[in-house]
Amino acid sequence: MPHGALPELARGEQVLATAQEDGSGHWVVLTTWRLFERTAEGDSVVERPWHEVDSGAWDPDEWLLTVDFVDGADPRRWRLRDRTGPGSVPVVLRDRTTASVVLTRAIDLGPRRTARVTVRKVLHTRELVEQVLLGPGARTVDRDLARAVHEARRDVRDQAGLDPDPPQLV
Known part of the structure; x- marks a missing residue:
């Protein structure tokens, strides 16, 4: 090289x-x-x-x-x-x-209603960051999916030692 x-x-x-x-x-x-x-x-x-x-x-x-x-x-x-x-x-x-993956939670409410909530580690600083990824076709206006994502966020944040009350997603 x-x-x-x-x-x-x-x-x-x-x-x-x-x-x-x-x-x-x-x-x-x-x-x-x-x-x-x-x-x-x-x-x-x-x-x-x-x-x-x-x-x-x-x-x-x-x-x-x-x-x-x-x-x-x-x-x-x-x-x-x-x-x-x-x-x-x-x-x-x-x-x-x-x-870099600390915890992950998959959410599957059916076709076009999936998401993944993950707590990842910034390897250089060891800081923990949360990521929410919607699956193909999933929409933020799906109330049931939004509720399931919120519950998963609370759970993985709590397990990772982060404040379990997650900030609002933009």
């Missing part, structure tokens, strides 16, 4: 895995606290702390790594076959994403 592509690391942060994307030549860099996509010149295309990574999937048949983010930003897809191969990137991605 070119030295210029390495991100500036915070004190105590370490690079755990890297791989070069086949099409763009960008570098996927996984550190103890963040996920990066970097150009060879050192520009960040993606820079996300692990608690903002919702999920990742490795497709070994296609040599394709896909990452989804909790804020609904477009997923990133990296083909990691020809330049460097995936190395330990898929395993480290799963490990770091999982390490």
